[in-house]
Amino acid sequence: xxxxxxxxxxALLALAPAAIALSMRPRGSVVLYGACLVITAALCxxxxxxxxxxxxxxxxxxxxxxxxxxxxxxxxxxxxAFFLFxxxxxxxxxxxxxxxxxxxxxxxxxxxPFYPAYLAAMNxxxxxxxxxxxxxxxxxxxxxxxxxxxSHHREAENVRAGYVYLxxxxxxxxxxxxxxxxxxSGAGYDFDAIRASHPSAALTGMVVxxxxxxxxSKAGLVPLHAWLPLAHPAAPSHVSGLMSGVxxxxxxxxxxxxxxxxxxEPVWWWSMxxxxxxxxxxxxxxxxxxxxxxxxxxxxxxxxENIGIIFTGLGLALAFKAQGLDWxxxxxxxxxxxxxxxxxxxxxxxxxxxxxxxGATGERDMEKLGGLIHQMPKTAFAVLVGCVAISALPPFNxxxxxxxxxxxxxxxxxxxxxxxxxxxPAVGGLLALAAALAAACFVKLYGIxxxxxxxxxxxxxxxxxxxxxxxxxxxLAGLCxxxxxxxxxxxxxxxxxxxxxxxxxxxxxxxxxxxxxxxxAESRSSYNGLLVFVFAALCGxxxxxxxxxxxxxxxxxxxxxxxxxxxxxxxxxxxASSFSQPIRRVFGSIIFAAREVGxxxxxxxxxxxxxxxxxxxxxxxxxxxxxxxxxxxxxxxxNILQFxxxxxxxxxxxxxxxxxxxxxxx
Amino acid sequence: MNALRxxxxxxxxxxxxxxxxxxxxxxVRKVKARLLRRRGxxxxxxxxxxxxxxRKDVVLADNASWLFRVIPYLMFAGTWVAASLVPxxxxxxxxxxxxxxxxxxxxxxxxxxxxxxxxxxVGTAFGGIGSSREVMIASLAEPAMLITVFSVAMxxxxxxxxxxxxxxxxxxxxxxxxxxxxxxxxxxVALAENARIPVDNPATHLELTMVHEAMVLEYSGRHxxxxxxxxxxxxxxxxSLIACVFLPWGMAPADAxxxxxxxxxxxxLGKLTALGLLLALFETAIAKMRVFRIPEFLGAALMLALxxxxxxxxxxxx
Numbered sequence: 012x013x014x015x016x017x018x019x020x021x022a023l024l025a026l027a028p029a030a031i032a033l034s035m036r037p038r039g040s041v042v043l044y045g046a047c048l049v050i051t052a053a054l055c056x057x058x059x060x061x062x063x064x065x066x067x068x069x070x071x072x073x074x075x076x077x078x079x080x081x082x083x084x085x086x087x088x089x090x091x092a093f094f095l096f097x098x099x100x101x102x103x104x105x106x107x108x109x110x111x112x113x114x115x116x117x118x119x120x121x122x123x124p125f126y127p128a129y130l131a132a133m134n135x136x137x138x139x140x141x142x143x144x145x146x147x148x149x150x151x152x153x154x155x156x157x158x159x160x161x162s163h164h165r166e167a168e169n170v171r172a173g174y175v176y177l178x179x180x181x182x183x184x185x186x187x188x189x190x191x192x193x194x195x196s197g198a199g200y201d202f203d204a205i206r207a208s209h210p211s212a213a214l215t216g217m218v219v220x221x222x223x224x225x226x227x228s229k230a231g232l233v234p235l236h237a238w239l240p241l242a243h244p245a246a247p248s249h250v251s252g253l254m255s256g257v258x259x260x261x262x263x264x265x266x267x268x269x270x271x272x273x274x275x276e277p278v279w280w281w282s283m284x285x286x287x288x289x290x291x292x293x294x295x296x297x298x299x300x301x302x303x304x305x306x307x308x309x310x311x312x313x314x315x316e317n318i319g320i321i322f323t324g325l326g327l328a329l330a331f332k333a334q335g336l337d338w339x340x341x342x343x344x345x346x347x348x349x350x351x352x353x354x355x356x357x358x359x360x361x362x363x364x365x366x367x368x369x370g371a372t373g374e375r376d377m378e379k380l381g382g383l384i385h386q387m388p389k390t391a392f393a394v395l396v397g398c399v400a401i402s403a404l405p406p407f408n409x410x411x412x413x414x415x416x417x418x419x420x421x422x423x424x425x426x427x428x429x430x431x432x433x434x435x436p437a438v439g440g441l442l443a444l445a446a447a448l449a450a451a452c453f454v455k456l457y458g459i460x461x462x463x464x465x466x467x468x469x470x471x472x473x474x475x476x477x478x479x480x481x482x483x484x485x486x487l488a489g490l491c492x493x494x495x496x497x498x499x500x501x502x503x504x505x506x507x508x509x510x511x512x513x514x515x516x517x518x519x520x521x522x523x524x525x526x527x528x529x530x531x532a533e534s535r536s537s538y539n540g541l542l543v544f545v546f547a548a549l550c551g552x553x554x555x556x557x558x559x560x561x562x563x564x565x566x567x568x569x570x571x572x573x574x575x576x577x578x579x580x581x582x583x584x585x586x587a588s589s590f591s592q593p594i595r596r597v598f599g600s601i602i603f604a605a606r607e608v609g610x611x612x613x614x615x616x617x618x619x620x621x622x623x624x625x626x627x628x629x630x631x632x633x634x635x636x637x638x639x640x641x642x643x644x645x646x647x648x649x650n651i652l653q654f655x656x657x658x659x660x661x662x663x664x665x666x667x668x669x670x671x672x673x674x675x676x677x
Numbered sequence: 678m679n680a681l682r683x684x685x686x687x688x689x690x691x692x693x694x695x696x697x698x699x700x701x702x703x704x705v706r707k708v709k710a711r712l713l714r715r716r717g718x719x720x721x722x723x724x725x726x727x728x729x730x731x732r733k734d735v736v737l738a739d740n741a742s743w744l745f746r747v748i749p750y751l752m753f754a755g756t757w758v759a760a761s762l763v764p765x766x767x768x769x770x771x772x773x774x775x776x777x778x779x780x781x782x783x784x785x786x787x788x789x790x791x792x793x794x795x796x797x798x799v800g801t802a803f804g805g806i807g808s809s810r811e812v813m814i815a816s817l818a819e820p821a822m823l824i825t826v827f828s829v830a831m832x833x834x835x836x837x838x839x840x841x842x843x844x845x846x847x848x849x850x851x852x853x854x855x856x857x858x859x860x861x862x863x864x865x866v867a868l869a870e871n872a873r874i875p876v877d878n879p880a881t882h883l884e885l886t887m888v889h890e891a892m893v894l895e896y897s898g899r900h901x902x903x904x905x906x907x908x909x910x911x912x913x914x915x916x917s918l919i920a921c922v923f924l925p926w927g928m929a930p931a932d933a934x935x936x937x938x939x940x941x942x943x944x945x946l947g948k949l950t951a952l953g954l955l956l957a958l959f960e961t962a963i964a965k966m967r968v969f970r971i972p973e974f975l976g977a978a979l980m981l982a983l984x985x986x987x988x989x990x991x992x993x994x995x
Contacts, residue, residue, distance in 0.1 A: 451812035463800030551754035562731035585805025593813035
């Protein structure tokens with residue numbers, strides 16, 4: 012099996028140079044995305060087979076490439092198989108979507124060669140079994156995605172996004188490099204050797220912080236999230252879907268692999284750090300998302316929220332594992348992994364939907380859209396499913412993972428540590444707030460862009476997207492529903508992963524009455540998505556048939572009533588900014604330092620009054636702006652060195668030599 | 678035999694909540710009118726309104742989409758399922774394990790999600806203002822509700838309503854500060870979620886004050902009937918929820934006799950009457966708030982719920 016995986020990765024890598032030639036051909040993109048679809052689908056199937064294999068074998072191999080005498084170690088265990096499955100499911104969906112969407116690309120040469128390389132890099136990260144291959148693949152993943160972020164380099168916004176992304180990615184890799192440096196100091200690069208070593212408590216603590224910085228910056232944890240809402244929307248939509256839905260999961264993998272697998276037993280304060288980063292990330296991410304009017308930026312910020320939920324689950328798992336309550340740790344860990352899978356499904360779906368809208372209208376600004384449900388009914392349906400799923404509403408999949416996370420929180424009074432006793436309810440409150448705000452955010456996204464009346468000509472004349480893109484979206488929407496009504500299957504499939512990582516599993520779910528999921532005991536909590544779905548569907552159809560039989564089923568069309576003042580101008584509708592204004596008033600003054608300034612024209616002037624809103628990203632202002640300022644200041648000073656005469660340069664070299672000789676002599 | 682009784686009791690529960698919901702609304706209206714020294718509409722007026730609406734044609738805005746026509750059914754289905762899962766007269770309901778308290782909140786959340794979308798479908802300013810305010814209120818009320826549920830669930834050791842009710846009815850509960858706080862928080866949330874004074878006043882058509890009515894302004898005929906019925910069901914759900922968690926006495930256990938069930942139903946009617954009276958009293962005694970004071974009102978619920986949960990984390994007995 013590992014051979015299949017490796018050959019598929021090799022095939023993806025081989026596709027990259029071939030794509031340069033293909034990009035010159037008119038149908039080149041179709042061939043390339045078709046090939047990627049086949050390979051990722053094969054990888055996805057391989058991973059699933061390995062995950063479902065009852066023996067759960069750990070396969071490993073050493074390749075004769077990489078560092079001399081060390082080679083490249085690869086390994087396929089349950090954790091890698093699960094992430095391989097998620098990556099390639101997302102990859103296959105993105106390739107299918109791109110079969111249609113990729114044809115809109117005006118400069119295919121800037122995307123096509125990097126796309127298969129990017130997929131291959133993500134696969135290698137989860138297969139790598141030594142620090143060197145891991146880091147090389149990690150950096151390769153960053154660089155190929157960076158190349159696609161700046162593929163539309165004529166827009167100044169994208170270039171800035173690429174610049175910030177490159178800086179943050181380098182910072183993240185540096186942090187991981189240091190983490191591995193600390194770990195490898197006693198054991199070497201090989202993961203097996205690191206697993207077997209017994210590093211000191213101080214060292215592992217530092218490693219946890221460094222990994223949180225490194226993987227967290229890739230995943231988008233606040234305050235390292237600054238690059239994500241810039242970079243994810245800048246890439247072509249199928250790549251945005253991969254970056255948001257899948258690459259952030261590779262970052263989660265990095266965190267899980269190092270903290271849960273390579274390090275020895277956790278200490279309780281690790282979980283405190285992870286929880287105190289995860290909870291605020293969830294709430295802040297969705298609050299930022301609510302303030303945006305660019306569809307893809309809303310989605311990118313919402314990824315930050317979901318990453319916060321995943322890390323909260325991981326933090327809970329660490330807390331319980333540190334106290335030896337490994338059966339609750341298994342619950343929290345499974346919830347986090349389930350959310351990894353769910354988020355990959357609905358975030359890819361939503362980004363594809365945004366891509367379809369972008370392809371049909373050329374607009375990402377919600378305030379220029381509207382009424383698309385009439386022009387693009389199928390896309391509108393698929394996106395609606397994605398919006399309901401991501402808002403954590405039953406019977407879709409997002410609800411199940413949040414429900415499991417809440418169940419884990421409800422068990423936390425059992426923890427003896429006082430810090431955690433105070434932190435976990437607060438984090439639970441933040442998660443509840445995030446869930447409610449997410450629903451508001453996606454009502455806004457869907458209501459403004461798909462419902463109402465078209466706000467611009469492009470929105471009024473939009474055309475339904477092509478059938479490949481539609482198939483990809485509808486497939487993902489179907490998976491969202493299936494994962495929501497049959498979560499027991501997924502929980503059981505995740506058992507080997509949780510067994511390896513936290514040493515225990517959730518109770519076996521399939522085979523319980525009516526496929527109910529029961530995390531601990533039936534008297535404590537249980538949820539049955541299938542029955543809720545069937546129950547609601549029956550009630551809805553019963554009501555519909557009763558009403559159509561007994562009551563009037565006549566229908567007349569008429570102009571909108573609107574309290575008797577119908578206005579033909581679509582500008583009177585609520586816009587994205589006005590929709591979020593109440594929430595901005597509640598939360599904005601503290602979190603965004605929001606200020607509204609109403610500018611009234613002087614009397615007798617026909618100029619319209621204007622309402623200006625100022626929002627600040629306080630984290631950017633407090634953290635990044637000062638760093639940028641210091642760097643700018645230092646470079647300005649050093650800049651003098653660039654314009655010296657040859658005599659002065661020679662003097663500098665001479666002085667440097669003398670100083671060095673002095674150092675050596677002393 | 679057992680299976681038959683289970684199905685019957687579950688079916689009775691579903692029909693009971695559906696049948697009683699308009700009556701509760703009519704009762705609260707009547708009491709309010711009497712408190713204001715008006716005669717008020719007859720007790721059965723909500724039923725008549727529903728029948729009248731059902732008989733009328735639907736007048737649909739020209740650009741309403743298919744979603745607009747489906748949403749009343751979705752809302753009704755979500756609310757009805759949620760309402761049938763709250764134990765009312767008997768405890769051991771057949772499908773009580775399908776969804777716990779968190780899932781019931783999420784089901785109501787689905788109904789609200791679709792209602793807010795419906796407000797934006799036709800593309801009028803009123804729908805937008807309603808939806809936008811509704812999600813603002815919900816974004817505070819829902820977490821308050823969830824955290825209240827946390828505190829209650831931690832005291833009872835379960836999020837399963839049947840177990841919670843059983844525990845709350847037993848002697849093991851005692852008097853707890855956290856329960857008192859949770860009760861106040863839940864009451865505030867119930868007022869906000871059901872568009873009651875002081876948060877919202879569906880009886881007016883003043884654009885400055887209304888939230889719920891603004892969203893459903895474009896609905897008519899059978900669609901409006903379903904939406905009205907859903908909101909009546911939602912009120913009944915919250916009242917039954919408060920009754921089930923804080924006044925769980927007299928509920929029939931799963932294997933009770935018919936007489937015991939009837940006694941439970943009678944007691945449930947009594948609880949509804951008492952809570953309905955209290956609601957009417959509260960609503961006549963207080964004035965409608967400005968929209969931007971609502972966050973403070975709901976913030977109080979959020980704080981109380983969080984305090985209750987913290988107390989529970991810190992001390993086992995409070």
